[in-house]
Amino acid sequence: MEPCPPPLRRPPPFLLLLIIILVSPTFAVDFLINSFTTAINATNLTLINDARIDTSTVRLTNDSNQFSFGRVFYPTTLRMKPTSNSSSLSSFSTSFVFSVLPEISTSPGFGLCFVLSNSTSPPGALASQYFGIFTNATTPTADPLLAIEFDTGQNPEFNDPDGNHIGIDLNTIISTQTAPAQYFNSSNGSFVPFNMRTGQNVHAWIDFDGLNFEINVTVAPVGVPKPSRPTLNYKDPVIANYVASEMFVGFSASKTQWVEAQRILAWSLSDTGVLREINTTGLPRFFIEPPSSSSLSPGAIAGIVVACVVFVIFCGSVLYLIRKKFRDESEDEIEDWELEYWPHRYSYDELKQATDGFSNENLLGSGGFGRVFKATLPNQTEVAVKCVNHDSKQGLREFMAEIESMGRLQHKNLVQMRGWCRKGNELMLVYDYMPNGSLNRWIFDKPQKLLGWRQRLLVLADVAEGLNYLHHGWDQVVVHRDIKSSNILLDSEMRGRLGDFGLAKLYEHGQVPNTTRVVGTLGYLAPELATVAVPTASSDVYSFGVVVLEVVCGRRPLEMSTEREEEEVLMDWVRELYGEGRLREAADGRLKEEYNGEEVEMMLKLGLACSHPDPSRRPTMKEVAAVLVGEEAGAAPGELLNELACGGGGGSGGERV
Numbered sequence: 001m002e003p004c005p006p007p008l009r010r011p012p013p014f015l016l017l018l019i020i021i022l023v024s025p026t027f028a029v030d031f032l033i034n035s036f037t038t039a040i041n042a043t044n045l046t047l048i049n050d051a052r053i054d055t056s057t058v059r060l061t062n063d064s065n066q067f068s069f070g071r072v073f074y075p076t077t078l079r080m081k082p083t084s085n086s087s088s089l090s091s092f093s094t095s096f097v098f099s100v101l102p103e104i105s106t107s108p109g110f111g112l113c114f115v116l117s118n119s120t121s122p123p124g125a126l127a128s129q130y131f132g133i134f135t136n137a138t139t140p141t142a143d144p145l146l147a148i149e150f151d152t153g154q155n156p157e158f159n160d161p162d163g164n165h166i167g168i169d170l171n172t173i174i175s176t177q178t179a180p181a182q183y184f185n186s187s188n189g190s191f192v193p194f195n196m197r198t199g200q201n202v203h204a205w206i207d208f209d210g211l212n213f214e215i216n217v218t219v220a221p222v223g224v225p226k227p228s229r230p231t232l233n234y235k236d237p238v239i240a241n242y243v244a245s246e247m248f249v250g251f252s253a254s255k256t257q258w259v260e261a262q263r264i265l266a267w268s269l270s271d272t273g274v275l276r277e278i279n280t281t282g283l284p285r286f287f288i289e290p291p292s293s294s295s296l297s298p299g300a301i302a303g304i305v306v307a308c309v310v311f312v313i314f315c316g317s318v319l320y321l322i323r324k325k326f327r328d329e330s331e332d333e334i335e336d337w338e339l340e341y342w343p344h345r346y347s348y349d350e351l352k353q354a355t356d357g358f359s360n361e362n363l364l365g366s367g368g369f370g371r372v373f374k375a376t377l378p379n380q381t382e383v384a385v386k387c388v389n390h391d392s393k394q395g396l397r398e399f400m401a402e403i404e405s406m407g408r409l410q411h412k413n414l415v416q417m418r419g420w421c422r423k424g425n426e427l428m429l430v431y432d433y434m435p436n437g438s439l440n441r442w443i444f445d446k447p448q449k450l451l452g453w454r455q456r457l458l459v460l461a462d463v464a465e466g467l468n469y470l471h472h473g474w475d476q477v478v479v480h481r482d483i484k485s486s487n488i489l490l491d492s493e494m495r496g497r498l499g500d501f502g503l504a505k506l507y508e509h510g511q512v513p514n515t516t517r518v519v520g521t522l523g524y525l526a527p528e529l530a531t532v533a534v535p536t537a538s539s540d541v542y543s544f545g546v547v548v549l550e551v552v553c554g555r556r557p558l559e560m561s562t563e564r565e566e567e568e569v570l571m572d573w574v575r576e577l578y579g580e581g582r583l584r585e586a587a588d589g590r591l592k593e594e595y596n597g598e599e600v601e602m603m604l605k606l607g608l609a610c611s612h613p614d615p616s617r618r619p620t621m622k623e624v625a626a627v628l629v630g631e632e633a634g635a636a637p638g639e640l641l642n643e644l645a646c647g648g649g650g651g652s653g654g655e656r657v
């Protein structure tokens, strides 16, 4: 007796969960996983690091690990090129349902990405904002790694347009092309935006057309049929450089301290041409519905499952609300827009602790912009915390957009900004600590130790270099707007560094409309600002000229004269002496032994040239730096200076503001 042939098909083990996995004999990859059950394990999926099967989904990160990442791959590779030398690519289509649910809706993580990689563990892959798949390289080599990101957090340093977009990533976190999360509605012919970070189930389709080197990505809330036009269309033969002949397909996600659940609920893929559609009706839901809509109409079991999930989430959110309320009493509420600048944000408690509760012993100084404290971070680094009070939240917000780019300005002659924090309308900016304080303290009044002539020249050259970097060393001209001796700080080697760049702008952003308020400091303001009120690089040059004069003369730009009972303008006085050919007499008398007259003359001429009343006749910082740095190196100041000085000598008064 021959044994009976086995039954062709066994009934599915789970009533509601439909799982079909087919691997055709030609090694084509074609599968549909409509639900991830525990029966699917290492033989059916490659789960890496923190990825795991959880409530019939793949959960990618572990909430309790700060730098958690997880990846899931289909164990069989896709044959993407007929031979490894070939430049033609194969095609495939995939469709999946995912959910991204941040624990705190205003503090999303980074979302997740669909990955095509020759290795399930790409070397150098980083967690945090790198999706657990990319290195921190911003100019990558052409390794076989291509990802499509579903990004729910904005990282301005990676040029993210917002915190809710999709993007094509060719072996780097910096997307080649991005598109906002939206779907095309053909009945009214427009794109409808939606939010991918509410935890709602999102249906995504990726059509990879190897023949035309084209990738179409389409996203829509689950339930919406596949839109007729993709959300993102990318076409470039360069993708062939990022695809090897055998590629793994899967998903990856990572987190930092913000907890976010990234889940894959269902996944279908085919490289044979016909993609099997996911049945989205019975999928679990992690989205907290607004109370008005209630449409729980599936079967009893699905109802119970959904109810349980909702209940668990409800409990979680009640706990969270309680915690949040508790926390709110001590800490200021974090607003949506602030998190977009997350990389540099310090917590208020952290700064409070680092400054011993903003104690008077740690007060370094106070001035027009607020108070500055010395702080010691837990790792023993000393920093300076500048507290700026501001009455307009809108002004703060606009200013924040600039902090981000200011944080990226780096130069040996700038005081490096390390981060920021906000509490109410108070902004705290964290800078490197400058142990020797500001330049004015070494020159005016009765300094403990007078700054010598050589050192003054070095500091002025340093400031010129720093300002030259702001004006010319960056893709945009950064106007400082408040150059003065108290904004020039001396580091541990007594070299000059420019502080507070851009801060004056905060006040401009916050200004009440219709009041034209000039920002800056009296005595340093270029005369044209009284009429046009638009600070330019040239008005910075003017202020720098005033600083040169005060450093050389050892006098403040505006001083009350004891004899005449009126304000004496340093500039007018120097110009007068210049007119009378007695320029050398203007030099700081306390330094008699140290300087030679020629240097004094040269520096004063430079100062006068920079503070020429006509902006068009002032030199640029590039020219000034060339003179000063050249001088420092012992080279002759050359023709340039004479030229400049001639321009500066002719001017008369009128720069009083």
Ligand SMILES: *[C@@H]1O[C@H](CO)[C@@H](O)[C@H](O)[C@H]1NC(C)=O
Pocket: 039, 040, 041, 042, 043
């Ligand atoms: C995977 O699950 C099957 C049952 O579905 C079980 O027999 C097998 O041992 C499991 N393999 C691993 C690696 O867990």
Ligand SMILES: *[C@@H]1O[C@H](CO)[C@@H](O)[C@H](O)[C@H]1NC(C)=O
Pocket: 019, 021, 039, 040, 041, 043, 044
């Ligand atoms: C997982 O893979 C194993 C081995 O290929 C197979 O026997 C099993 O049926 C698969 N499990 C499911 C749930 O598809």
Ligand SMILES: *[C@@H]1O[C@H](CO)[C@@H](O)[C@H](O)[C@H]1NC(C)=O
Pocket: 052, 062, 063, 064, 065
């Ligand atoms: C998350 O990580 C912690 C610590 O590494 C571990 O104890 C815990 O079991 C993990 N949780 C899950 C769900 O894997």
Ligand SMILES: *[C@@H]1O[C@H](CO)[C@@H](O)[C@H](O)[C@H]1NC(C)=O
Pocket: 083, 085
């Ligand atoms: C692929 O290139 C290698 C060397 O670059 C060559 O030896 C090999 O024959 C090529 N294979 C095919 C199929 O063209």
Ligand SMILES: *[C@@H]1O[C@H](CO)[C@@H](O)[C@H](O)[C@H]1NC(C)=O
Pocket: 118, 119, 143, 144, 244
């Ligand atoms: C993936 O590609 C890179 C770069 O071509 C290569 O160095 C690496 O060995 C490949 N890894 C695997 C697993 O094939």
Ligand SMILES: *[C@@H]1O[C@H](CO)[C@@H](O)[C@H](O)[C@H]1NC(C)=O
Pocket: 136, 137
């Ligand atoms: C990338 O990471 C390496 C090692 O962690 C580090 O040395 C390097 O400075 C980082 N590069 C960038 C651009 O952040």
Ligand SMILES: *[C@@H]1O[C@H](CO)[C@@H](O)[C@H](O)[C@H]1NC(C)=O
Pocket: 185, 186, 187, 188, 192, 224
């Ligand atoms: C498409 O637009 C029409 C008309 O505005 C609207 O009735 C319909 O609900 C929309 N469909 C989707 C899926 O948004």
Ligand SMILES: *[C@@H]1O[C@H](CO)[C@@H](O)[C@H](O)[C@H]1NC(C)=O
Pocket: 185, 188, 190, 192
């Ligand atoms: C199209 O329909 C969507 C969804 O109903 C709606 O939000 C959108 O405003 C409509 N657009 C236009 C141009 O009518």
Ligand SMILES: *[C@@H]1O[C@H](CO)[C@@H](O)[C@H](O)[C@H]1NC(C)=O
Pocket: 207, 208, 209, 214, 215, 216, 229, 230, 233
């Ligand atoms: C991608 O979308 C464009 C329209 O935007 C369409 O012309 C093209 O055929 C699509 N390609 C694939 C592979 O779906």
Ligand SMILES: *[C@@H]1O[C@H](CO)[C@@H](O)[C@H](O)[C@H]1NC(C)=O
Pocket: 016, 279, 280, 281, 282, 283
């Ligand atoms: C989809 O799943 C639901 C239950 O989850 C089932 O009732 C329905 O028949 C399925 N639809 C298809 C087309 O298989």
